[in-house]
Amino acid sequence: MSVSTLSGPSTLTLRQLASGEATLEEAGHLSVSVAPGQWEELVGALESHGLGQAVSVEVHGEAPGDWPTDAQLARLVALGCVELRVPWVMELGEQRAEQSAHFVRLLRDCTSHRLRVRWRGAARPPIASWTLYHLEPPESGGTPELDEAARRWRQAHAYGRCYWRAGPGFMLVKDRREGRSATQFLLDDAATRSVFEALSVPKRVESLDTEPEARKALADLQEEALVLELGPWRVALPFRMRCWPVPFIAV
Incomplete structure (x- = not known):
């Protein structure tokens, strides 16, 4: 993992934003720098000042830490956040499984909220790269050895390639990721829905339900690449469809 600065408008610290020092930048664009774990403070500062302008959030620090939750992302987007800038090269693989x-x-939740993520990196084996192509793609690999994998991700990415939506008593997953035939999965049994919902946040496999129905549901979801396996960690891959494209039949 390495660190570099991504270009953008001049950046305010969270303290400056909270104290009311925000000023209009290019085309009414504001950039704010935050450390991992300062997401509630950022939400509070934006809510207090009601800036009514586009906001870019630049993360800083020596290493990745806590990312915003899905609920925090929803609030940030509602308050005008349009992009999140990540300074580290993120090598996705088992060497840093939890991270x-x-x-x-x-990436999954930002894709759901249509929040752009400016990041560099790519997936390493044993992750099958195509399983992530529906998520916000990297701008580059950040290193020569990752550049080609990042380029393939950008080329294969399209919004709406693997998402889910809920109905009364069921969840429907639509999967059109490059690398597999277009498929729909109806998650209509309680065990499968429970496992899928539990993995909306990453969990260690030993913390999951050990009942036979739940174990089978997890195995089925992993087999269909709807859950990513990273060492002892598991996380659901389809994003929730919140922002339907026009025309909606495109997805």
Whole structure:
């Protein structure tokens, strides 16, 4: 993992934003720098000042830490956040299984909220790269050895390639990721829905339900690449469809 600065408008610290020092940048764009774990403070500062302008959030620090939750992302988007800038090269794989699982969760939820993520990196084996192509793609690999994998991800990415939506008593997953035939999965039994919902946040496999029905449901979800296996960590891959494209039949 390495660190570099991504270009963008001049950046305010969270303290400056909270104290009311926010000023309009290019085309009314504001950039704010936060450390991992400062997401509630950022939400509070944006709510207090009601800036009414596009906001870019730049994460800083020596290493990745806590990412915003799905609920925090929803609030940030509602308050005008349009992009999240990640300074580290993220090598997704088993060497950093926990870190990778949490970053995949972030990419999934940002894709759901249509929040752009500016990041560099790619997936390493044993992750099958195509399983992530529906998520926010990297701008580059960040290193020569990852550049080609990042390029393939960008080329294969399209919004709506693997998502879920809920109905009365069921969940429907639509999967059109490059690398497999278009498929729909109806999650209509309680065990499968429970496992899928539990893995909306990364969990260690030993913390999951050990009942036979739950174990079978997890195995089935992994076999269909709807759950990512990273060492002892598991996380659901389809994002929740919140922002339907026009025309909606495109997905």
